[in-house]
Amino acid sequence: MELELTLSPPNQRRQPTKKSGHGGNTVTKSPLLSWSQEEDDEPNKTFFTGDYQQDLDGEGQGLNGWPPLHSWRRRLIEGEWFNERVDEEEGDNMNEVNNIYNESLFVKVKMDGVGIARKIDLNAFHSYQMLTTTLLHMFDKYVEIDEDGASYTLMYQHKDGHWLLPGDLPWEMFIGTVQRIRVARN
């Protein structure tokens, strides 16, 4: 669809009628562009595709400014503050994520290029292979992944904070030390 500019030279413009306060449209000025009533068939090709999905240190929260939470509140959440529970009996903060004595062992999984993270229960898996396969399929509705996942690398954050490649530890030891998982693009 072509742009139709219908500007007239400045001197030839009609004097716009006085606007009443701030409300209502002025109808008398000629528009900068006249709107063609046909529906637009082609979506805008020149859609801005900037780096709005960049991660920060692989732990980032994905989409910039989404969800729309006040930065003050967001900072509280990012401090993992909301996900700690105070156990009334013990009086301690129990981080449910790393408690292997729970029946479920949920960890966050973040994939590069996908805005939203997922959570999985590691106790539901018995091997690295099962984990890898599941993870790749979890995200396939967001991103195109080749069958063997060759373009992605799995990484996990050890409970002492370091990011490591899985596979060195036996599975049972692994699930006791993992804090969170990242599926990194190669």
Place this chain on the structure above:
Amino acid sequence: MAYSFPEEVLEHVFSFLSSEKDRNAVSLVCKSWYEMERWCRRRIFVGNCYAVNPKIMIRRFPEVKSVELKGKPHFADFNLVPEGWGGYAYPWIVEIARGYPWLEEIRLKRMVVTDESLELISKSFKNFKVLVLSSCEGFSTDGLAAIAANCRNLRVLELRECEVEDLSGHWLSHFPDSFTSLESLNMGCLNSEVSFSALERLVARSPNLKTLRLNRAVPLEKLPTLLQLAPQLVELGTGSYSAEIRSDLCSSLLEAFSRCKNLKGLSGFWDVVPAYLPAFYSMCPRLTFLNLSYATTQSPDLTKIVSQCHNLQRLWVLDYIEDTGLNALSMSCKDLQELRVFPSDPFVADANVLLTEQGLVSVSEGCPKLQSVLYFCRQFSNSALTTIAKNRPNLTTFRLCILEPRAPDYLTFEPLDSGFGSIVQHCKNLRRLSLSGLLTDRVFQHIGTHAKKLDMLSIAFAGDSDLGLHYVLSGCESLRKLEIRDCPFGDKALLANADKLETMRSLWMSSCAVSFGACKVLGQKMPGLNVEVIDERENLDSIPHNSPVEKLYIYRTVAGERFDMPHFVRTMGKDNRRFK
């Protein structure tokens, strides 16, 4: 027709007009009314600090007592406006200090406020009474110390969700012993610990204190003491609501709360230990406002609380309340007007709580006065939206945030066009709307057709083409604020509706499809608008004209282009020096 009313009578009549709109209307009637009105206007509200020059304001309204300014666009709250964009309070404070030496009130929102500004405020206005800073940044506790030390007649000091450089809690101790006029203190957003004895003494010598919002650093053990000193409180924000479980603290809290017969609003509840919640149960029937949005406590506790708050009008809560809690709310709180449900774990797709659309549907059914909704959840359906719309045609604010962008109706997998369409169709007085989920141009057609009273619209990850934006700009007669991110809206709709932009306060578009060229044309042809392109990419000058800009902020102004911009902000079409 001769005037039979002397000026004094007219002025007296005008003094009953408090609304901005009314006063603006009055001033347009004729020259003499304009003159009279400008001399007796006492409150000024400037919705965009760049829309008007302070000198213009002071020249027109010489006897103002209260100034309220807003700076950055709303999306700055979500970190979408880069640091350094602008919104500086100092130039305004300088002019106001010169022009209004008898100013009593300053309210600033989303502005950069320096310690220098605060010091200037504290020294320039002999009768200064009210300072409210919302979502502001740029100052430290040193600036607060200046306010405390110098504002002898201060009544209100409120800091709401500000980013303050917390050097120490010592600032509070700067209130002199002779200072007794405090009515409202909100320090909830500060991190550092203030001297408790200074706080205690301050509260003790402030008989008019009605609002006290503590910060997280004030321990629960100290709360009973403060409440004993201020039983007249109407609004209380607790500090940390956590302590080891001790029966003596339980009973002293209970006793202290029961003494506060006027308490209508409660907030705070940082780090909640559920065992201490019953301490304020006796207050619940009197509460009209309850902010539990920092209380990480589970549904059973929350349900118990809300079930007792029969007079509750406004509830802010985390999604821990779940559908069961909201159901209890719908049965117990028939006066509820405003509900805000915030997410506890927003960055994860999988739900950690049982909060669904059902919760909101229940509330919409059970609470006939519900007007304002902010709801974060993970999925929604068109049928739920339609049910809500039919239940509550009196809604004025509807902000739904489905956490995953472009999420369709989870039952039918269709876009949520018809659901939001129902909202705008039934809720004829809707003034504010935030959309989310999968949406096509169709939803904008509904909005343009029906949302005639809509004042503010927020759009993200929605629409198919320029047609969507065109529907909104051409149809929404009352629209003043439009903010858009990540939508395929481009040049055509913007240029075709350029005139509309002059009737609005502002338009924000980021990660859309508006080109540099179109921005330049718009800026050139519309002298009443500032068309700001905010773009942090390098080599901006070598990007072709038909390429889309990163971010765009258009606002009407009588102050001309501004000159305090950082390098990544350019006003298009005005000054060819800055951008070719």
